[in-house]
Structures are given as C-alpha cells and as structure tokens.
Amino acid sequence: MPPLLQLVLFANAATFEIAGVSLGIWDEDGSRPAAELIDRFARSPAFDLTAVYDQPEEVAAGITEQHVTAVLHLGQRFSADLLSGQAADLQLIIDARRSNTAMIVGSYAQSIIDGYTQDLATLARRPGGVAVVSRAWFNPNLSSRWFILPGLVVLLSFVTVVLTTALSVARERELGTFDQLLVTPMRPMEIVIGKTVPTFAIGVSEAALLVAVVVVAYGVPFVGSAALLVLSLAIFLLSGIGIGLAISSVAKTQQQAILGVFLFLAPAMILSGFATPVENMPGWCRALTLLDPIRYMLVVARGVFLQDMAWDVAAGQIWPMAAIGLATLITATWLFRGRLE
Structure with a gap:
C-alpha cells in the first residue's frame, strides 16, 4: 500500500506545469489597447489576475509578501507609443525566489505579448509592437x-x-x-x-x-x-x-x-x-x-x-x-x- 499511495500522491503533486499564476496589474495608461492586452492575460489559463495596483509601494509589497508571483506594468505612454508606430515598453516584474517558476512565467507572458503584437500588426498594419522589459526580483540572474x-x-x-x-x-x-x-x-x-x-x-x-x-x-x-x-x-x-x-x-x-x-x-x-x-x-x-x-x-x-x-x-x-x-x-x-x- 505505501508505494501505491505514494505513486498517486507524486503523480498529482510533482508537476512542473504552471497554471493559475497569481498576476498583479499596474496599469498607468488606462487605454483600450492596454485593456485588450490585460484581457488576454485574464483569459489565459496560465494566469489568474488577483490584484490591481496603483502605486509602486503596493507592487513591492505584493511581490515581497508573495501575494502575487508577477506584476504586469503598463506605463503612461504605452498606448501613445503603440499608436504612433514606436515600440511600446512594458514591464514584467517576477518573483524569482523560485528560479524555474520565474523562467516559465516569463516565457508564458512573452508568448501572450507576441501574439498580441502580431495581431496588432496584422489589423492596424503599422510597425512597432511591444518591447518587454523583464525584471527578476531577489534572483536577478535566475540562478x-x-x-x-x-x-x-x-x-x-x-x-x-x-x-x-x-x-x-x-x-x-x-x-x-x-x-x-x-x-x-x-x-x-x-x-x-x-x-x-x-x-x-x-x-x-x-x-x-x-x-x-x-x-x-x-x-x-x-x-x-x-x-x-x-x-x-x-x-x-x-x-x-x-x-x-x-x-x-x-x-x-x-x-x-x-x-x-x-x-x-x-x-x-x-x-x-x-x-x-x-x-x-x-x-x-x-x-x-x-x-x-x-x-x-x-x-x-x-x-x-x-x-x-x-x-x-x-x-x-x-x-x-x-x-x-x-x-x-x-x-x-x-x-x-x-x-x-
């Protein structure tokens, strides 16, 4: 019985798949393009939007106290740069105390942003896109x-x-x-x-x-x-x-x-x-x-x-x-x- 019970337990608990990552949003732009990008994260099974922040102090507390695993930060010029055909900067802050989780979360976020950029280029027919600036807290090199x-x-x-x-x-x-x-x-x-x-x-x-x-x-x-x-x-x-x-x-x-x-x-x-x-x-x-x-x-x-x-x-x-x-x-x-x- 012990090996059978352990097999059932390990099969459920030992997984490297990431789903429902707690994500915080810090949206200083408040535009429709920003809302569309946030909606893509909300509809993704990989992320779960659990917090909305207005101040950098709130973001720091959310990451430090492990209320969220990552924070998506859209600056005040996000939509302006995007609509003008420039590369709009977007910041992704990740809790890197779990280096393997941080790398997976970063790749999931990048895939969503790449899809958004491709769809935007196809529909709007303009250059530019979204440039992701990632910052890994507590373990910057993801060692x-x-x-x-x-x-x-x-x-x-x-x-x-x-x-x-x-x-x-x-x-x-x-x-x-x-x-x-x-x-x-x-x-x-x-x-x-x-x-x-x-x-x-x-x-x-x-x-x-x-x-x-x-x-x-x-x-x-x-x-x-x-x-x-x-x-x-x-x-x-x-x-x-x-x-x-x-x-x-x-x-x-x-x-x-x-x-x-x-x-x-x-x-x-x-x-x-x-x-x-x-x-x-x-x-x-x-x-x-x-x-x-x-x-x-x-x-x-x-x-x-x-x-x-x-x-x-x-x-x-x-x-x-x-x-x-x-x-x-x-x-x-x-x-x-x-x-x-």
Whole structure:
C-alpha cells in the first residue's frame, strides 16, 4: 500500500506545469489597447489576475509578501507609443525566489505579448509592437543554485533529526535498554527531553555548517536576519524531532523505524514545494501541505537568504511549525506514557 499511495500522491503533486499564476496589474495608461492586452492575460489559463495596483509601494509589497508571483506594468505612454508606430515598453516584474517558476512565467507572458503584437500588426498594419522589459526580483540572474541550496539546507537537516531520533529509540528497544529506561523513576516527559536535546544539538550544528558552506563555497547571498533563521530552524528541528519520536514510539525494530521514516519523508518532500510550487497542486494536495513543516521552513529559508524577510511576515510561517512540533512532542510523550502503563 505505501508505494501505491505514494505513486498517486507524486503523480498529482510533482508537476512542473504552471497554471493559475497569481498576476498583479499596474496599469498607468488606462487605454483600450492596454485593456485588450490585460484581457488576454485574464483569459489565459496560465494566469489568474488577483490584484490591481496603483502605486509602486503596493507592487513591492505584493511581490515581497508573495501575494502575487508577477506584476504586469503598463506605463503612461504605452498606448501613445503603440499608436504612433514606436515600440511600446512594458514591464514584467517576477518573483524569482523560485528560479524555474520565474523562467516559465516569463516565457508564458512573452508568448501572450507576441501574439498580441502580431495581431496588432496584422489589423492596424503599422510597425512597432511591444518591447518587454523583464525584471527578476531577489534572483536577478535566475540562478537555480540560489533557489536549490537554501532548500537543501532545510531538507538535509530535517532528514538528519527525523532519522536519528527514530533509529535511536528503535535500536534501544531492540537491545532491551529502552524497557530498562521505562522502569526508572523518570517521567515520560523527561525521557522525551533526554531524547530531544542531543538530536537537536546535532541538527543545529549540521544546519549551521550547511549554511556556511552554501554562503562561502557557493556564493549564495545571505541578506536577511541570522537571528530569524536560527529561531526558525530551532522550531523547525523540534517539529522534526517530534515526528521522529512519534514514529519511534510505535516502531519495535529499526527496520520498522526506517520504513516509517521513509513513508513520511518521501511525501513530505514532494508536498513541501521544494521542487514544484504548492500552488500548482490539486486542492486536496494543498490541504496536506498544511501539515508539512518543511513547506513553511522553505519559505523562511529562501526569504532570509535572498530577500531579508521581515519578522512579521516570517511569523505566519513560524507558528504552524511550532504547532506541529508541539502536537508531535505531546503525542510522543503520550505514547511513551502508554508503554509505562
């Protein structure tokens, strides 16, 4: 059953097709030619017009806070230049924290604009057209390394703490030392804390090493708050430890623990949005991602590395990780208490 369930999950969640990209419009021209071009974007299945802006500050906030993936900006002289036979400039601002998505969005937009230009030349029989000026925010060169490596810091540290926690308890259970631990005067909460602290130290140390390598060896920029990244990683790793303890509390052997970890980690990585955008997944897949702590930490990590993410924006990603960590640690404590009884 696990491979069958994972196949169904991967087939729906792991897709590189882009549809329904959230697009903002900043139209300073307000003319009929501008409205016709905007209408083409609205009718395209690749885009979903979700916001209209009037000021550059609103555009910056929309991109930074990920309300929209791209913004189409038509300047005040768009229609005048177009009707006079000159090349009318059009600006496309794209959130490039996801470099692969940014490149696909740019190509989709270019194809729509090329079709508009061809139709305009055929009907109006005049030279000119639309010249697209693209600007990729947070990753101007669309470097895939800037997109992948911050995510790998998150994934590798999470795999380490989940696997280490699950296998450590399972091995003790095989050797019989865990049963000896349960009959000591220690309470279940104290046992959980004892299993959490060493793994937490390992996870934080590994994450710090990975961040240093990513920045120093591979030149990925780190423009945000180090304190915010440390706090987020601490809460994130605790959620991973809670998941590992919950798996180990029901696994009787290391083999069962490994299978439990694999059963959780493989879907969690696909649903996290590491490789494919969460927005492109079906509704039921997006609902499952809400239970995945990796999803939230990826947003914070990429935001801190590339964007200088604000604390109030990061708070919306931190509290779900804290809730998941609290729930899993309480569950592990309850399961350990059940073994004592």
